[in-house]
Amino acid sequence: MxxxxxxxxxxxxxxxxxxxxxxxxxxxxxxxxxxxxxxxxxxxxxxxxxxxxxxxxxxxxxxxxxxxxxxxxxxxxxxLTEPAVYRHTPPAPPSLAELKAAMADAHPDRGGTDEAFIAARARYERARTTTPAPAAG
Structure with missing residues (x-):
């Protein structure tokens, strides 16, 4: 053969x-x-x-x-060899904990501005309402 x-x-x-x-x-x-x-x-x-x-x-x-x-x-x-083809993957959205920390850091009592705090709170609230609740175990 x-x-x-x-x-x-x-x-x-x-x-x-x-x-x-x-x-x-x-x-x-x-x-x-x-x-x-x-x-x-x-x-x-x-x-x-x-x-x-x-x-x-x-x-x-x-x-x-x-x-x-x-x-x-x-x-x-x-x-000469098989090229690696990279695909664009969008970055993962920030977690609720990260958004909450950013909101706290933007607070005027911590040196932030009113505008920065309002924008950070809006991002946090928007994520909180669109994020599904964790499954009960």
Whole structure:
């Protein structure tokens, strides 16, 4: 029994955004199979076409920006290893204890101003009314 040849890949980032938001996909890494390597170039398959990048720059820097590629193409920048794609996650809202402490610090008796205290109290009250009560155990 023969073992299949191991497939090598180079990588890109697909950040395509369609006009139809129902088909939105967040940016993600895409693998392109390497079809040939020479001392100067790495050839890979992209959407049925064979493309290439400078092998020495790819291996030295870990990535190569293709000058002939469009910014919308997933292989605009080709990576030697799978790139980490970070997604923006909104910061967690402050807890009620943090809001209560901020309200106390903004109090005029502690050196704050009336306006700062009123704003801090409004944030605390808004969070208190929208935060679900903890489950009884």
């Amino acid at each position: 023969t073992t299949p040849a191991r497939t090598e890949y180079v990588w890109g980032i697909d950040s395509t955004v369609d006009d139809d938001s129902t088909r939105y996909r967040p940016p993600h890494a895409v693998a392109f199979p390497v079809v040939k390597k020479t001392p100067k170039r790495v050839y890979y398959e992209y959407r049925g076409n064979t493309r290439f990048v400078d092998r020495q720059r790819l291996e030295a820097d870990g990535q190569v920006h293709r000058l002939s590629g469009g910014w919308w193409e997933a292989d605009c920048t080709v990576y």
